[in-house]
Amino acid sequence: MNEPTEDEHNYSTKPYRTPDGAPTDIAMFTITSEEKPGAKKALPIRQLKVMLIRRRKWPFEGKWALPGGFTRPTETVQQCAERELLEETGVANVHLEYFQVYSSPGRDPRGWMISHAFVALVQEQALEGRQTSEEASEVRLVPVEEALAMELAFDHRDILGDALARIRQLMMTTTIAKAFLPELFTISELYQVIQTVVPTFEEKNFIRKVTSTQSRQGILEEARGEDGSPLLSNRYSQRPAQLYRFTDYAPELSIYG
Amino acid sequence: MNEPTEDEHNYSTKPYRTPDGAPTDIAMFTITSEEKPGAKKALPIRQLKVMLIRRRKWPFEGKWALPGGFTRPTETVQQCAERELLEETGVANVHLEYFQVYSSPGRDPRGWMISHAFVALVQEQALEGRQTSEEASEVRLVPVEEALAMELAFDHRDILGDALARIRQLMMTTTIAKAFLPELFTISELYQVIQTVVPTFEEKNFIRKVTSTQSRQGILEEARGEDGSPLLSNRYSQRPAQLYRFTDYAPELSIYG
């Protein structure tokens, strides 16, 4: 380090109490898809789930908690969250977004801990294999409503509630839905994903709105083959449906106009 | 404390390096109004300004910086920001909103400091008297564009840039404009405030949009006297203008419908 040391400037952190750590907590969401029993080629049942791990140590030993861990002096909190997510759940290349700080005195029995909360969004496929690992019993995907009813460690239920509110807001105001969708998707897949995260969402004429270039100014574009023919999917329907992708257009919302 | 101590559980924070502090930094914005030279009863010149203080100690001695200070173990970072704002600038009862964490290693020469950044919005009148105090030379309201061109302490220019982006977004998507306005205001005052924060904002027919109950679903309501007569203002115009107030309706924005 070429920086001057603390001593050279008569500066010391010792007279003041300093935090005992800067942990991160990560609310990692995924949407699971399950075939409707009976009907093939029907829209699947989708569920929003959050990843929880079971604590092995004091405090809150045996309780379920959000994954996370302590930030190191050599990394940012974002890097810490990426690292912990990889270490604890084996997941990388996730949409990972900081959203809030939790600093109430006494929130952690281990000491003065100011925690940094993230939301992560990941596709179900990215978790495959992970679910059957040797630690499977200690890592669970829990439906969000169920998780909110559980007694979680620390203030993790508050954090989870806030995280859920955040991704609901993000789902309506940004194109974050792409984190839950393949590169190409049909309109009804998109509609289902939005409804899974935001159950109150309902739009008649959803197709009209989202595909009319004029009003939405093209957040979606039709997928076409090299010869210009439309790309279609019949994963969930008899009649093949047009596939779309998100453009990188990000609409600016306003309450004034 | 009735909590179990660390020792009882064989837990100690000592083996790990812990942060040297959890400071807060506050970007406090205000809009100054100045009468147009010459014309009376004309719309005032409004400017967005940010509060800076001059540092007296190492590091960055003599440099301008955002106000802020170290969080104590007995308070949340929000409470810290409120306290520091009061101590350093004499301002209380402000709209104060957390917005980001800054945790790059090396961002503070004093050690490992994870900083919590807030935006504050305050009306010019709330700062009156403060500007002529004995420390006046050490606290300044600087036009934002000027501040962004200055060499500020730490990473405060980055923080200020992010804070500005944040209040621009808040200005367009929430009713935060009320923090810069009196309880009752005219449509053109509102329009001016929005334009001062977001210079690119331009809406022909602003009155129509913002007062049509149908489309905006009433974020504003007309102010009326006890006898039901409309309350008017001629502060900035010859012809008296209708006064409005914000309702507590908060529209939910969506890119999908």
Next chain:
DNA sequence: CTAATAGTGTCTGTAAGACAGTATCCA
């Protein structure tokens, strides 16, 4: 009267919303 701001009238295009009807394909 003029300047300065506040607001209305009116026209055009287009979107929103509702909903019935048609299209496609599998079992």
Next chain:
DNA sequence: TGGATACTGTCTTACAGACACTATTAG
């Protein structure tokens, strides 16, 4: 052929955008 999803046609109402026009009052 029926069921399931994917669209399209069409109609009504309402808003968006433009812009000329009127209203109010200080000086």
